[in-house]
Each structure stands twice: as structure tokens, then as C-alpha cells.
């Protein structure tokens with residue numbers, strides 16, 4: 001595996017990979033890799049002959065009071081995991097390579113980014129859209145893979161790639177979970193032992209609410225119960241528990257088409273998100 005940090009070397013290495021005619025997959029990450037990321041890499045292998053993984057902790061997608069400085073960084077361990085998984089290139093640009101002096105362009109996707117995390121984290125999705133378009137332009141892969149855990153991010157990237165005519169297939173990969181059901185996330189590393197136990201209430205509350213809706217409970221009553229359960233386990237604040245159209249992410253008050261139930265809440269200083277599919281009766 002080659003670890004590359006500057007654009008001209010990346011471009012030559014990508015040209016060399018592409019010369020055998022096999023497709024290239026990109027898995028964009030911010031590092032601190034876990035089994036969720038490795039599932040993306042495995043899935044990438046099924047779609048492409050070559051796999052490129054990027055690690056870049058993107059300052060533009062963190063708010064002023066968010067965890068940019070404390071975000072876990074362990075590139076040496078990440079590189080070992082990627083090498084073992086047979087990744088061809090680790091693309092790990094520095095902030096100066098990604099955003100050189102004088103950098104001035106912002107990518108903003110409307111609609112799908114307006115509610116949920118878009119409302120709770122102003123500027124976050126512009127930061128993600130900007131860095132993902134740059135990563136896609138830098139690597140020029142045939143396919144790119146993203147986890148369903150960041151469901152709104154995935155919906156936004158699909159929209160952006162469609163709108164900007166990028167000739168890239170976007171593949172969403174189901175959320176990987178710990179044995180007890182907690183969605184894997186680099187931010188789980190922040191949780192204390194007690195918080196780790198309480199964190200389970202998030203997938204449980206969403207799962208229970210989804211089952212109730214599928215059995216005919218009203219959307220509002222199922223969501224109210226989920227919020228009560230989260231509060232009882234110490235989540236505060238609860239940014240949202242919301243039922244949305246599975247594609248457009250428009251809010252839904254009646255379960256009349258394929259939907260997604262999404263939740264975000266803070267446990268101590270750790271903000272957790274999760275989501276689950278909800279099928280109409």
C-alpha cells in the first residue's frame with residue numbers, strides 16, 4: 001500500500017492503477033478506523049479491482065464548538081489495518097494540500113440538508129459536500145462508498161453527484177453495529193463505561209419506535225415514547241427523533257411510503273446519531 005500526501009503523486013499513482021482497466025473504488029474516511037470502515041473497504045473490493053481509502057479530518061465540517069481538536073487521530077494503526085485489508089493507496093493529504101492558501105470555493109446542497117443534522121450543525125454539510133467533491137475530483141474513482149450510519153450525508157452525496165453530473169456510482173453500506181446493537185462510530189471512543197451502556201438506548205428507542213409505527217401506532221406517539229426513553233437514559237439535549245422520506249428526507253407525519261427514522265442526541269459530551277428503515281404497512 002502506498003501512503004500519499006500530495007496531489008501530483010496521487011494523480012500518477014491513480015493513472016498507474018487505472019492502466020490495467022480495472023475500476024477504482026474510493027472509501028472516504030476521517031480515520032480512527034473501525035469495523036464499520038472496514039466493511040466499506042470489503043464492499044469496495046466487491047465493486048472494484050483497486051481500492052483507495054482517504055483519511056482526512058476535514059476542518060470545514062466541524063462547528064466552532066465541536067470536537068475537531070479532540071477527534072481521534074491514529075494514522076499508523078489505520079494504515080496497518082488498510083494494508084492488511086489489501087488497500088492499494090492511502091490518500092492522506094495535509095490541510096494545506098486540501099485547502100491551500102487562497103482556497104475560496106464552497107459546495108452547498110440544498111433541500112436534503114435542510115433539517116436534522118443540517119439544522120443542528122450549521123455549515124456541517126457544506127463542509128462535507130466541499131471535501132467530498134474535492135476527494136472525488138482528486139481520486140476520480142468509478143465508485144465511492146459511504147456508510148448508512150450517516151444517512152443524511154449519504155442522501156446529500158447522492159444528490160450532489162447527480163446534480164453535478166459526476167460519473168461516479170455512490171454505494172451506501174448498511175450500518176455496522178457492536179454485538180449489543182450500538183452503531184459503530186469513531187466517536188464511541190469518547191464514551192465512559194456508564195455512557196457506553198446508556199448509549200444502547202439510542203438504537204433501542206429507534207428500533208422500538210419503528211416497530212410501533214409499522215404496527216400502526218401514530219408517528220407522533222411512537223416518537224414521543226422514543227424521546228422519553230432517551231431522556232430516561234440521560235441523553236441531553238435530544239436534537240431530533242424524526243421520521244423522514246427515505247430518499248428526499250422530507251419530514252413525514254404519516255407512514256405512507258418507505259421511510260427512515262433518524263435520531264441524534266448527546267450523552268455527556270458525545271453526540272451520537274443513528275437511523276433505521278421503517279416500511280409502510
Ligand code: PAF
Pocket residue numbers: 028029030056058061128131132150153
Ligand atoms: O463520514 C465521514 O467520515 C466524513 O464525513 C467524510 C465523508 C469522510 C467527509 O469528510
